[in-house]
Amino acid sequence: MKISFSINGQKKSVETDGDTPLLWVIRDMLDLKGTKFGCGKAACGACTVHVDGESIRSCSFAAKWAEGREITTIEGLGTAEDPHxxxxxxxxxxxxxxxxxxxxxxxxxxxxxxxxxxxxxxxxxxxxxxxxxxxxxxxxxxxxxxxxxxxxxxxxx
Amino acid sequence: MSEDKKSKKISRRKFIAGTLLGGTGLLFGATYLGRHSLRRTMFEALETMAPAYMGDVSDPLMWFEIFKDNRITLHSPKVEMGQGTFTSLAQIAADELNVDIDQISVVHAASITGNVDGLSTGGSLSVAGLWQPLRELSATMRQMLVLEASKKLGVGANTLSVEKGVISGSGKSITYGEVVQGVEEWEIPDTPPLKDVKEYQYVGKPIPRIDLVDKVVGSPIFGMDAELPGMLYGAVVRPDQIGATYAGADVSEAKGMPGVVKIVEEKDFVGVVARSMTEAENAKNAIKAKWTVEKKWQTEDIDAAIKVGAGEPNVIQLHGDEDVLLSAEDAADASYVTSEYTTPIGAHAQIEPNGALAHVEDGKATVYISTQVVKITRDEVAATLGFDAENVNIIPTYLGGGFGRRLHTPNAIQAALMSKAVGKPVKCFFDRKAEFQNDTFRSPTHHIMKAKLNRNGMIEAISHDYSSGDVMFGSPMFPAIMETILGADAGALRGALIQYRAIPNFTVTSWKVKLPFSTSWWRSLGLLANTFAIETFMDELAEKVGKNPVDFRLAHIQNDSAGNRLKAVIRAAAQKSGYVDEIRSGRAMGFAASTDGGTPCAHAVEVSIEDGEIKVHKVVCAMDPGLSVNPDQVRAQCEGAIIMGLSASLYEKMYVDDNQLRPVIYGAYRMALMRNSPKEIDVVLLRGQETPGPVGEPPLGPIGAAIANAVYRLTGKRSRSMPIEV
Structure with a gap:
């Protein structure tokens, strides 16, 4: 299915199985590698990102739930020149x-x-x-x- | 060319295609074969001796790459797994190269450059082991550049000086970056005299980590972040049973699953290659692998195996008369004390799972991987594929935690075989359950401590018997013949020896056991468990004779260099913490000390019990690693080791249930979180020698015993098993 959302201020659409964990959409489809895989069961928090300002564990958050929402990853938090x-x-x-x-x-x-x-x-x-x-x-x-x-x-x- | 120069001509291209491989000898000489007393001498030497760096140090060009804009890249054969090694190496190199630290960047040396460590990254030896060779390489490199500049400028080398990588003299100047332009062959001069430590600008200073910003903005620096064009994703079915041997698989369902490119069936594993990580994982879960299992193990079987008295004994330390204890034991009078201790199976639980990205093409293999053993990873991949080592390039990445977990890298072989099968790059990682169940665990241990006290309340004789599975043994890093030569596992004995050498009679015996699952290095090896036993026992003895545990320890330490350094850290920790035996405001203190690799360390902890849980509020750590190349990162290692050790001592425990190692997820495998970590950690660094000693593991030693001793003061009950419970 096609899923559209905003990530780090940019509008993006991806074509994927809606049950794909958001983590893999972020890492492998959008090539934002700052969000990490640790356990895949929401137990370690290495994959934490913000969805509409709330912190969530993206390894256990289905991509389809991101439809129309605003995602922020570490790359969108700040940069070397302008850190958060x-x-x-x-x-x-x-x-x-x-x-x-x-x-x-x-x-x-x-x-x-x-x-x-x-x-x-x-x-x-x-x-x-x-x-x-x-x-x-x-x-x-x-x-x-x-x-x-x-x-x-x-x-x- | 004068006679005294090593007349070696090196082509600049050699840097790119070096052939000199690391590994110049075995860790230990064979002269120790045979007699037991010699073996014991060796075990004591092993405990304090830092093996030298085991790679090629003949050629600075293998280490340094100098760019036109005067930036320098140091190709490190040691990997960065969090211990701050890259920063310390940059400090050392900058000081002998006469450059600003900002001019230096550090990268992992790819194996194809030839700059390969013959051993591993581990044992707290990266900075300590490279201290001398890297200073010499840097000074030699500087001298090479000065000699070349002398030719280019037409100015005598003796009149040239270097500052910030600019060589000047007689009104002329040239940068390192300019000097190297157009030079095809270099002559390696004799190493000039090294600077005095006092002259160094960076060594000894708390320079911020050079990888700090990358790690704060989320740069793609880890093994799992590696990518290559056209890359596919692999997943390997791993056994959930102990002692399982692969016996084929039914792949019919997996074959037709979405995204599947190929099912790869090898003689010892089955895996799937797919277009995405999720598709690979889904297909993997649909493969029905068959395993043969000879015996179903339970926790009780492991407990029964790890027992002093079972397995193969080796006396590894003996001073004085061993009969003193035996007669005391027979008499069993009030002067005789004995206690038993146990520690459980520990998991590494590093957050980045193991895995690799491999690309096999045209008789060559390239592997991006978080590994602590670049040479072994290369040699194993080469052997499996039937390639020469020169045709396998291992490109180490930053490690998402090491702790000994990445001293075994069969995942590199599996990724390479899958890449070969599909003709494309394949990235393949463990899932968390497989990571927990296929770990190379910290061995469980069992210890019996015995002592005879004299009329003056001093220890007349003490013994430590411990049982452990493999730590160093059973590793590709350690030739099997060494098991026969040594008898006792050289890793399990870390921290096992008696450090109170003013005691007239002491003896230590190792009981070696082969467990049915893999046990290996876990940060500090045997140190945490052995220190838990010895230092809890010392506390028990002090209490029995009514002495303050700090004074009691000091009274049993000999007056030599090692003894004086140990006494100094004990005094420093006691003083800084204001150690007292009494409970104050519901908090009790606990004390313990250990020496690891020649680095003594003492901890004083403040503990209370809140809602039935042990709470560690404060840790004062005094450590003497000698010269601290980067005092801030030495402190960071102390803080981290204290928290990791606290986690292992209070919470962590794997068990065996119906032949499965469990738990298989964080949380169920309980570890220290923010709320469990001490709010105060006060590190006091002493400098009892002018060279850097081991740092990353020694501060893990005393933490378990220090906490157990504090808990005793609160509850009146001795905790002799880890995890410590109330």
Whole structure:
């Protein structure tokens, strides 16, 4: 079937089985490789993207559900030249190790900050539930608080 | 050409088509064959000795590529799996090449360049092992460029100096990028004297990771991101049973499924090639593979196999009189103490599954892959296809986690065979269930600790017996003959030896077991389990004699270089954490220390129990890796190792149910999440030697025991099994 949606601000149509996980549409049909495959069962969060501003796990989200909606991936969050506050904070805290799970965490964090601009440690614990095997959680927590500060100061100026 | 120069002419083209292959010798000499006391000497040496880098270091041109615009690319034979090696290597090279770090980029050396590590990326040896060779290569490269510049400028080499990759003297100057233009043959000069560490601009500084931005914007740098034109997708049916041998398949249904290009039936596996990942997976699930299984295993069978007393014993450490313990055991008086410990099967659970993109065409193979063993991957693909090694190019990518999981890469062979079958590039990856069930697991272990205490509350004799499956043994990296020579698995013994060498009598015995499933390297190998046993036991002994566990440890450490460095990290962790035995505000502290590869590390943790769950609030880590090339990344390794070790100690456990390894998904295989990670991690770095030592694994050692010791203070009950429960 033909599925049309907006991704990172661009209108796209793809021809695929409607049950294909959105993850593979993003990675293999649209060649946006920043969204990662980890488990295929929505258990690790490496494939987290935003659909209409909500963070979802794209490995378990059928492509047909994306019809007419707005998708954002890590590539649409920010760039090297113009990073999103979350990416800026990740750079300042030197968070990534292997880096594979990091886009999923940054997408989950960006969605959290949209809802809870100044998250407490408890908010972070309850909402950031992706898996990182390198154990970068300690720096990630610092980066999430820092991202909240950067975002606030960007809004104020 | 003067006599003292290595008169070797190298064509510039050699860089592109190098033939010198890595692997200059075995890890260990054969002189240790035979007598047990010699074996034991070797085991102690093994524990502290960092094997040198095992690749070709004769030719700087294999390592550095210099571009006209004065950028330099370092082709690294060590892979980047998160440990920050690329950044440290760039720092080292920049300092000896006299260039800005921004001028250097680091890429994985493709195997066809000849810059291939004879061993692997692992063992915390990338920076430590390349410290000397890379400085020498960089200094030699600089000297080559200066000599060539001298010719081009007509200025004596002695009067030339280099800054930021610009060679100047006598009012003239030329960049490295300009020097290399038009040069077809290079002469490799003697290595000039290396700089003093104090002169370095980058080594020792917390330079931000050079792969930071790529990893923050989601650049396609991982094995799973690799693509080639016309690429198809493969999926291989993998067994869900232990000890399963492939015995054919019914592929009739899969054949006709949408997108299927070809079903590939080989002697030991069946796979499908399709137009998309989803179509390949769907068709794979429709294949009815047959497996023969000789025996149905259960968790109880594995527990029974991993028992001190079963399997093959080898005394790997013996100092003093072993009869002291035996007589104490016979007398069984109050001075005699014994305890048993166990650890479970552990999964790697790295987030990027294993897989490869292979293209076999015209007698050549190209494989993009996240691998820790470039040489073995190449040699295995070459052997399977019947190609010469020079015709197989392994292009390593960034690894989405390594941890030892990528020391075995049969997936490269399978992708290559499928590519050969369809004549197109094929990308083929494990699904998560297959990843969990076909892992090369951390072996379960069983330990018996015994001690005799004297009247002064000191240990007179101590012994550690441990049982483990293969760690280094059974790997293509490790020649089978070495199993016979060594007897005890050189990986399982990591952390098993007694580091308290002021104790008059101590002995360690390895009990080697062959398990029916694959066990292998898991970050830090035997260290986590062995330290859990030894350091929990030390805590028990300290308590029994009524001594502070920090002082008790210090009192049993010898006064030599290794002992003094161990004492220093113990004192540093105790002081920085303000270690006390008492419970304060519901929190108890726990302490443990270990030495791994010559790097001592001590942890002091603060723990409470909340809603029946163990909560680790704070970890103070003191470690002495010698010179920290990049202190920020050394800290990052400590933080990561602490959290990975905490996860393994508190939550992780595979089990065997009706011959299947389970669980098969994150969540069910519980791991530490954000909420379980300490909010405070305070790393104190000491510098007890002027060269870099191992970093990535040593800080994993003490965490399990430190937590168990804190939990005891809260509950009054000793936790002697991982995962630690209350």
């Amino acid at each position: 506050p979350v990416q800026q904070a990740w750079i300042e805290e030197i968070v990534p190790q292997c880096g594979y799970c990091q886009p999923g965490f940054m997408m989950a964090t960006a969605a959290l900050l949209d809802k809870v601009p100044s998250p407490t440690d408890e908010d972070i614990d309850n909402n950031i539930i992706n898996v990182c095997r390198c154990g970068t959680y300690y720096r990630m927590r610092k980066a999430i608080h820092r991202a909240a500060e950067i975002k606030k100061s960007n809004t104020n100026t």
